[in-house]
Amino acid sequence: MKRRPVSPFSLSFLDIMFCGFGAVVLLVLILNTDTVRARNTVFADLRSEVVRIEQEVIVGNEQLVTARNSLAAADSELVTTRGEAERIIETIKRLEIEVAQMESETLASSQHINELVSDLKSQDEEKKRLGAPQTADRDSGTRVRKVSGEGDRQYLTGLKMGGKRVLILVDVSASMLDETIINVVRRRNMDAASKRSASKWQRTLKTADWLVSNLPSTARFQLYTFNTRASAAVSGTDGNWLQASSRKDVDGAIRALRQIVPGEGTSLYHALAIAGKLSPRPDNILLVTDGLPTQGRGKPTSTTVSSDERLQHFRTAVRELPSGIPVNTVLLPMEGDAYAAAAFWKLAQDTRGSFLTPARDWP
Numbered sequence: 001m002k003r004r005p006v007s008p009f010s011l012s013f014l015d016i017m018f019c020g021f022g023a024v025v026l027l028v029l030i031l032n033t034d035t036v037r038a039r040n041t042v043f044a045d046l047r048s049e050v051v052r053i054e055q056e057v058i059v060g061n062e063q064l065v066t067a068r069n070s071l072a073a074a075d076s077e078l079v080t081t082r083g084e085a086e087r088i089i090e091t092i093k094r095l096e097i098e099v100a101q102m103e104s105e106t107l108a109s110s111q112h113i114n115e116l117v118s119d120l121k122s123q124d125e126e127k128k129r130l131g132a133p134q135t136a137d138r139d140s141g142t143r144v145r146k147v148s149g150e151g152d153r154q155y156l157t158g159l160k161m162g163g164k165r166v167l168i169l170v171d172v173s174a175s176m177l178d179e180t181i182i183n184v185v186r187r188r189n190m191d192a193a194s195k196r197s198a199s200k201w202q203r204t205l206k207t208a209d210w211l212v213s214n215l216p217s218t219a220r221f222q223l224y225t226f227n228t229r230a231s232a233a234v235s236g237t238d239g240n241w242l243q244a245s246s247r248k249d250v251d252g253a254i255r256a257l258r259q260i261v262p263g264e265g266t267s268l269y270h271a272l273a274i275a276g277k278l279s280p281r282p283d284n285i286l287l288v289t290d291g292l293p294t295q296g297r298g299k300p301t302s303t304t305v306s307s308d309e310r311l312q313h314f315r316t317a318v319r320e321l322p323s324g325i326p327v328n329t330v331l332l333p334m335e336g337d338a339y340a341a342a343a344f345w346k347l348a349q350d351t352r353g354s355f356l357t358p359a360r361d362w363p
Contacts, residue, residue, distance in 0.1 A: 098304075102181070102336030105307060109338045113357060116341065159354055160328050161214055163284030165241060166221045167275060170208050170257065171289035173227040173266040176201050179290075180335050192261045200332065201262055203360070204288060207330055209254050210363045211286050215244040222278065223253040226271035227264040228295065233257045239278060265300070268293040268317035276322050285353070287329045289344075291337035293317060311339045318347060326353035333357060 177187040177198045187198055195201065208223070215221055220241035223233040232238045233256040234249075242249035266289070275282055292310035294300070296317070305313075321327070329344040341357070348355035 105338030106335045109333065109341055112338075113333065113341050116345065117357075159286075159330070159356055160284060160326060161211070161286075162216055162219075163282070164219055165278075165280060165282045166215055166219050166244075166284045166286060167278065167282035168208065168211055168221060168223045168286045169230075169271045169274070169288065170204065170223065170225050170233070171227070171266060171271075172225040172260050172262050173294075174263050175266065175290055175294075175334050176204055176262045176332075179333070188263070195261050195263075196258070198262075200290075204332065205254075205258055206363055207288055207332075207358070208257055211288070211330075212244075212250055212253060217245045219244045221249075221253075222282075223257065224271065224274050225257065225260055226267065227262075228267050228270075228299070230267075230270040230274050233260070241278070265294040266291075267295050267297070268314060269297045269320060272317050273320045275325055276320065281322055282325060285325055285327045287327055287344075288332070289329065290332045291334040291340040292343060307337070307339055310337070311343060314339075314343050321351070325351065327351045328353045329355050331355065331357045 174188050175184055177195055178184045178200050187195060212221065212223065221244050222237070222241055224230050225233050232240075234242070234252050235256070242253065244250065268289070271287075275285060292307075293313040294305050294310060296313045327347050329348060331340065331344055333340065341355075345355045347353070
């Protein structure tokens with residue numbers, strides 16, 4: 001029997017080869033599993049880092065939007081602030097011009113008052129030289145109340161105190177707190193007690209006290225105060241006449257006036273309109289004020305008023321005055337009111353009244 005030839009690719013050899021290949025495949029699978037696991041771990045770490053960075057980007061974008069909004073708001077505020085600054089600078093310049101004008105008007109007013117005083121003195125001297133008799137007021141009677149003064153400052157030359165029905169009008173606006181605009185603004189923000197103790201207001205009270213106390217004892221009177229409106233000093237007496245012979249009425253009027261706190265603007269319109277509302281009408285008016293009105297019948301639309309506008313308010317108010325009633329004005333001058341002296345002097349001439357500017361230490 002012939003022997004089969006031996007082949008190197010016999011079954012045994014193939015088994016050995018397959019076993020070795022299987023071992024290699026097994027080794028590859030084992031190594032690949034570790035590689036995949038390591039890769040997955042690294043991938044998970046990288047994904048977490050990416051998520052964290054994405055969240056930071058989102059937060060950063062939100063903060064960027066907020067920062068941009070804040071920057072836009074800041075730019076807007078800067079533009080507004082620049083505009084306000086420009087308006088304030090313009091206001092300051094305008095006020096400086098107005099102050100300069102007021103100072104000029106005050107100087108002109110002082111010169112005008114000095115000229116009027118000089119004219120009055122000249123007229124008095126002329127009367128004395130010509131021997132004109134000094135006539136006394138027919139309606140003057142015994143004083144209804146004693147007022148103490150300093151020496152010969154107990155009287156006001158030329159003031160007409162007579163009449164059967166005397167209407168006394170006292171200005172109680174904020175300007176009665178002082179003679180200068182700056183001090184008026186300063187005192188306007190003080191408490192009520194400080195306002196009442198202001199030297200100019202105390203002088204006003206003494207003037208009103210002197211007027212009421214020197215009324216004829218046979219006369220009837222009424223005391224009205226006015227600022228932006230007018231009302232009787234004694235509550236509940238609007239439209240009624242008081243008796244100058246009654247110590248209760250006289251003291252009550254002065255006491256009520258001392259309780260008032262000066263404030264607000266000045267409307268002469270409402271004050272002079274009272275003369276047409278009283279029944280019977282007054283036959284004499286005594287007016288205590290410090291200058292031309294700052295408003296007319298209604299509330300002004302502007303916070304400032306020029307000298308020409310004040311003069312127009314004055315003329316409008318005078319038209320409310322019934323004819324035939326003399327107006328006697330006691331003017332306590334205010335700075336910056338150049339037309340006041342001339343306007344009230346003309347009112348006295350037109351109504352056959354009088355116009356006086358007493359010394360600071362009167363009465």
